[in-house]
Amino acid sequence: MRLYSMPSSGNSYKVRLLLSLLARDCQIHDVEYLSPALDAARLAGRLPFGKAPVLELDDGRLLPESNAILCFLGEGTDYAPVDPVLRAEMLGWMFWEQNQHEGTIAVRAALQFYPHRRAQATPERMAELLGRGHANLQVMENRLAGRDWLVGEAPSLADICLYGYTHTAGPRGGFNMARFPAVNRWLARVAALPGYRGLEA
The missing domain is CATH 1.20.1050.10 (Glutathione S-transferase Yfyf (Class Pi); Chain A, domain 2)
Structure with a gap:
């Protein structure tokens, strides 16, 4: 997986935090505000809503929005209650x-x-x-x-x-x-x- 992540953003950080807590492997691609990397990711169509974070799955599908990504990563773990x-x-x-x-x-x-x-x-x-x-x-x-x-x-x-x-x-x-x-x-x-x-x- 690859995470398009804005280093200074709390929304991106909470995804990086959960990945770390779960010991999940993920390539982190930094796309900070006003950076060429952010512009390039937008032009390449990697940011569906024009902003980070976005999680790119192994099959190329893109998951935008931090809390949606948390739900995806947390599924089946102790961080997502079954009740x-x-x-x-x-x-x-x-x-x-x-x-x-x-x-x-x-x-x-x-x-x-x-x-x-x-x-x-x-x-x-x-x-x-x-x-x-x-x-x-x-x-x-x-x-x-x-x-x-x-x-x-x-x-x-x-x-x-x-x-x-x-x-x-x-x-x-x-x-x-x-x-x-x-x-x-x-x-x-x-x-x-x-x-x-x-x-x-």
């Missing part, structure tokens, strides 16, 4: 991550991290994203208070999915992570999983 209710809860968190969490946590970080986006980081927008992001982190805090994982009694794809952008929410996004002790304990548990790799590893 239908737990699986639905897991998917619910993964849908929420893309629908709510990423639009605040990842966007605020991107406006600060990527030079070509800083012009969009108006004080009004940054303040609005900070407030909404803290509210989303509080949703996670409430869920993780008194429990180790987002779903069930073991780590699932929901944890891998939400770890991607949450673990850099403080340094990249400027969120006050001291307000969320249960989230911080959860971050440490994910980082202690066998096979864990960091964003820049």
Whole structure:
């Protein structure tokens, strides 16, 4: 398999993280923002939605979208619950991550991290994203208070999915992570999983 991966992106990172946790062999092809490699992958038709990550299977089929890739890789592993209710809860968190969490946590970080986006980081927008992001982190805090994982009694794809952008929410996004002790304990548990790799590893 080959993963078209944006090194700085949390969406690409969560796929690399799951591959590492599962000890799956995969060729990583870096396609960073504004790079010739990204342009070449688009021109070659390797990015169906125009962005990374995309997993290219051995038979040439292309799987775009990070959470869809997680579901494919996680099928039949301990990271995908067999119980239908737990699986639905897991998917619910993964849908929420893309629908709510990423639009605040990842966007605020991107406006600060990527030079070509800083012009969009108006004080009004940054303040609005900070407030909404803290509210989303509080949703996670409430869920993780008194429990180790987002779903069930073991780590699932929901944890891998939400770890991607949450673990850099403080340094990249400027969120006050001291307000969320249960989230911080959860971050440490994910980082202690066998096979864990960091964003820049």
